[in-house]
Amino acid sequence: MATSELDQDERLFAPIETTQPRFWIFIGALFAIGLWGAFAWWTQLRRGLSVTGLNVPVYWGLYITNFVFFIGISHAGTLISAILRLAQAEWRRAITRAAEVITVLVLFFGMGCVILDLGRPDRVLNVLLHGNFTSPLLWDVTSVATYLTASTIYLFLPLIPDIAILRDRMPSRRWLYRPLALGWSGSPRQKRILERTIAVMAVIVIPIAVSVHTVVSWVFAMTVQPMWHSTIFGPYFVVGAIFSGIAAIILAMALIRKAYHLEDYLKPIHFNNLGLLLLVMCLLWFYFTFAEFLTTYYGGEPMHMVIFLSKTEGKFSPLFWTMVLCCFVIPFALLANHRTRTKVWGTVAASIAVEIGMWLERFLIVVPSLSSPRLPMTAASYVPSWVEWSLFAAFISIFILLYALFTKFFPIVSIWEIREGREHSVSEVTTRVLSYLPGASHE
Amino acid sequence: MTRWGMVIDLDRCTACQACVVACQMENNIPPADRSDSERGRGIAWLRLVPFQEGEHGTRPGLHLVPLLCMHCERPPCTKVCPVHATNPDHEGLVGQVYARCIGCRYCTTACPYTVRQFNWKLPQWPEPMEQALSPDVSVRPRGVVEKCTFCNHRLQRARDQASMEGRSLRDGDYLPACVESCPAEAMVFGDLDDPRSIVTRMSASPRAFRLLDELGTKPKVIYLSKGESGGDV
Amino acid sequence: MTIARRQFIGLMAGATAGAAIGLPGGRLFSNALLSANQPIYPPRGPEEFILSVCNACPGGCGIRARRIGNRVVKIEGNPLHPISGGRLCLKGQAALQALYHPDRIRTPLRRVGPRGALASFRPTTWETALREIAARLRSVREEQRPESVVLIRGAGGEIGTRVARRFIDAFGSPNDIPFDRASEASAAALFLTQGLRATPASDIRAADYILSLGSEMLEASPSPVYTTRAYGDFRQSHAARRGKLVHVDPRLSITAASADEWIHIQPGTHATFALGIAGAMIAEGLHDREFVGDNSTGFDDGPDGGLSGILEQHFPLEKVAAETGVSVNVILRVAREFAGAQKGLALAPNKGPLLGGRAFDHLAVHILNAVAGNIDQPGGLLVAEDVQLEVSPSERDAIAAAGHRRPRLDGVGGDSLIAGDPEQLAQAFATGQPYRAEVLFIVAADPLYASTVHDRFAAAVEHVPLVVSFATIPNDTALYADWVLPEPHFLEQWSLHTSPASVAFPMVSLGSPALPKPLHDVRSTGDVFLDLARRIGLQHALPWPDVPALMHAEVDRLFEARRGAIMGTSFDAAWVRMMEGAGWWAPGYSTAEELWKRSLESGGWWDPFYDHGDWGRVLRTASKRFDFRPDIVRQFAESTSAPAEGAGSLSLILFEPLPIAGGTGAELPSLQALLDPGHEERWQTWGEIHPETASSLRIRDGALIRVASARQAILVRARVTDRIVPGAIAIPVGLGKMAGGRWSEGIGSNPLRLLDGAREPFSLLPDFGGAKVLVSEATPSDQSTVKRT
């Protein structure tokens, strides 16, 4: 009975077919926060950036921090799932979609942050009309746009078979699923084409993803400002991005698992495996951070030391050491330890720490370098205003809201891939594994 | 070729700040009220920055340096502008296109001299102060970046004047407002490519130095340090 | 949960799209929705340059206003003018903000409520105001009590003030009382030693070694632009070698920052230091034997060996070193440098227009200059020849003559060293002794802000039945008047200025109105007094219809002087060539009419010639010699005692930042934002304290601190810095006003309130030197009780 139900993957259809009132309460709450954000933005549109805490010389603050942060998160889905796909990691099947959705949605918010930061959002189209390609900002626009397109396709392709399933299963929603299914019948030919395209996209999407956060880092690194003008910023940012990305997936998985009772699909082993990945990134992040700060300190260039000290022992030190705690100490302790890593709560706790830490890292890259310019000036210190915080909260709420709505229209765990796994992969993998081994292969 | 540049003799400069106000009056810079001023949002294209060198022995060690846009020959600011809203022209004036600027403030963060200013709010002049606005300089909208233009509108006026008199531009015809006002005559302006111009000769002084020269921005504002004039004009 | 899903999605989509893409561009959007563009109305019409004279301070700079249509859009220096030389200071530049200030007085005001608040005043017409004031004046004269009319006025090189003085004189009152603290001390020193009633001028431009004994010449000069220009040439003149500047003061001021050497001494010991230097020079025989021998008295003659004897006895280097806190070696080195300089010049501790300093400090420095032979020499201390403009001494009728036989209400007269005595005046107002004051005119002065006895003054004013104040933007004194008469901004009126103090040549600057008509219903002070004269029958003394007519008459008088030149003509050839290169041409003149016309075209008249060492002119003592005043020096020597150190009590050092020097400037936003480039102070009053002192008093940098004297307490922002000696606190004067409009009222605090009106015994000048204050971090209760900074 239970088994048969599992074989039918009824659990995966449940969220789409039935919705409890509390879901709408949840959505309503998120939407309310969203509306508050809209009001904050309206205020800013009317009164200009004077409603923020920004000043001279701290021209950039929360908005740019969030831009870097959100774009970083976007490395969760597409990049991770692409890598897992190419690596033929079978445990990926249950998690790829949940991850890819994050990417597509969060990219909008990354872009949104830049719009928020503009003094003249009404002129945003000038970027297309008068684009100056020596400006890293334009590189950003280009690579993020490419990444968004690629990720969307990459999210959509594996959706097609599932949409087809829903089309046949839910006549009431044919209006939506029929056009999207693109006439999928599941014929071997279609299957072959789909799998090849997915594979190709997986290959294409990886360099794009890497380029995206590299270019984001260059927005800072291409200036001559102390502790921005650094050669390792590209990889440093990419590592941080994947780091926060994986943490985001873990959190998303944990929520879905709890909300839709998908314990049988999202098992501790998934969390454990992602936890291992997170651990690797944690160490990489530490390595880069250490390298960055050691070279600065050892070089001891006065201008750079001013920023260095403002972070390590100056007015930013509380934030700085919290960052170290959240990005390294806590996750390392939890993930290096087999007992905590194999527990869902263990990886979740680590992930929460990582998200906080990585946000702080972005903030500590943007603000301190601006706070102490090369030439002396009385720097009014930067404290974000209610408008900036409200818009931050609104973006996160609306992101979660859209994510939740997605689960109401499409399976958040790829049904056909799960089934495929059950039907073919088991035998495939056995033969594959055997093929790795000497002798065991049978002509 | 013409390369407009400025020499500031710190030995003459008394930090009187006449240049600062002259710039505000000339270039329609709105008066900042107390709160803006205290939050570091008062707009100033030119300001004095205090450099403290060491302890105060018998040498005062406090240097007050007039700081304006250096009109760098290799400006880090213009490269990064995503919409070509700030550009160096063929005579080396680094200009601003207020109507195109999207207010991203990338240039402001890229400028190592922190001389770029942003219009955090709508510039305002309590009635009847708007009557003092000069017709030569456009009032900036809210949300765009502005900075010292070397009073390029005055170059236009000087050119017209010269052509009316049927002659070419002479050294001293084109003087920015700050230079014209400086009571100590510490500021000198002219063509750095003209070997006979005063700026060229002064910039050859052994006292001459440039701010943050090591960044390779090639500033066209040149300072003369305190001390015996090493045979400069 | 009742909302249907589909609407929901619609909303979401909208919200997200909005948030993510931002709405597309377009003027409509940016103007209507963002209201990002400022609608401005560029002036129309032809461009014109009108010559005038800046009156933002007594500096007397010749300016040219750039007018387009009927708006002045910029003020620049008049290149032909010998004071400005085409340059301006920040105040002159900002003067446009005063012209178009939103809080200017737009009509005559009459007080209907309690004194001290602008809200107590109601607009009225000129006719009403002048009729009622004239009526009162007439009755006073009918009662044969002309002396009971009092004029308090500022420095007074400007024509409005001079008309007022002429009016008071003809009216018959001796009470023409200057309120001008700037030059009293230096004038006193000159009078004591050279017997001249004038202010000495320091020839900074020609000097090659300046020993500034706490003289804030670069911030607080009587004529900032003139001094700054001179300083520039002193430093890097194209001809001479670079001059050296040594600044001796407890505080690292803007002037000190420009100096080659800053010698920090104990507060209030400038005179001791100066005499120490003089003593050292004499001891080493480095004094100017020729001058001392031929032109002086009291050097080594008279009781206890004259000056040299007294210095030797009372100012041994060790004692001077101990008192000033400067090592003997340094004193000796400076003495030798100063004596060795070809054109040395010592400057007295002048802290600003409101803080002229103690007469003895100036006397000591004056003596030092004399010892070094700097009197009336190039690069030394000069005395300007004054030029006779008075058309004819205004004849006095019988009533007036009688009135002039009465004593002045402030008791000043004869040999007194002060020009005016606000404290005595307040006394007289309050007691009605020696006689009652009926009418008080206040012109170009703000005694209620700037005097050290403002509260006594405020109370005293109550006893004067009719108080008339003239102002452009309301000042503190105006709030206590019965009538406030709106003056035009200097760009709205005719102006005639004579040489400011500290300028060594006679000069008459002329200016015509830059605006076709004033912005508001204002009348120039000169016109008001001419009108009053007509109304009460004093035409015999003031017959002119209006100010320009009087100016013309005075310039005719100038013609009779048969000297000097139209501004421009007598500049050195290079200068003239450069000017003419720039399209200027200034002719000489052969008739009075021509002089008038050409002066208006070029900015005025001056006489650049100075005859150095004309002893007959500059030494007017009984002995016709420079008097070293050993008597006063001995008094001082015997009275000097090391300042007592109370627990936690600090020496109070006052100074005047250039933007707000003279108690003016706080009303302009551009100046409020530029109070001190050294500390980048803005919009507040601060107190500079040495780190050691601060830590001993547990005061953090940037903290709000309470500064209290026996008399009053104020709140200021602590600025912990090693730019001041330990044991002292330095506070700027110029903020903390009751009036002055939206940018001035209630901003900062006024340290003059801390002073107890102490006076220097022999001169009766206010003595800021010895003031002590208690300093502590402000408690919340302080912040509620004391006025917030």
Ligand code: SF4
């Ligand atoms: S005006 Fe001249 S002297 Fe005054 S601060 Fe500016 S540069 Fe220095």
Ligand code: SF4
């Ligand atoms: S000083 Fe700054 S703003 Fe000016 S040109 Fe150089 S980089 Fe650009």
Ligand code: SF4
């Ligand atoms: S703020 Fe304006 S000028 Fe500066 S980079 Fe952005 S668009 Fe260009």
Ligand code: SF4
């Ligand atoms: S050159 Fe013109 S714009 Fe630049 S600082 Fe001077 S006055 Fe201002």
Ligand code: SF4
């Ligand atoms: S010095 Fe005085 S008179 Fe001259 S410009 Fe400045 S304020 Fe005006």
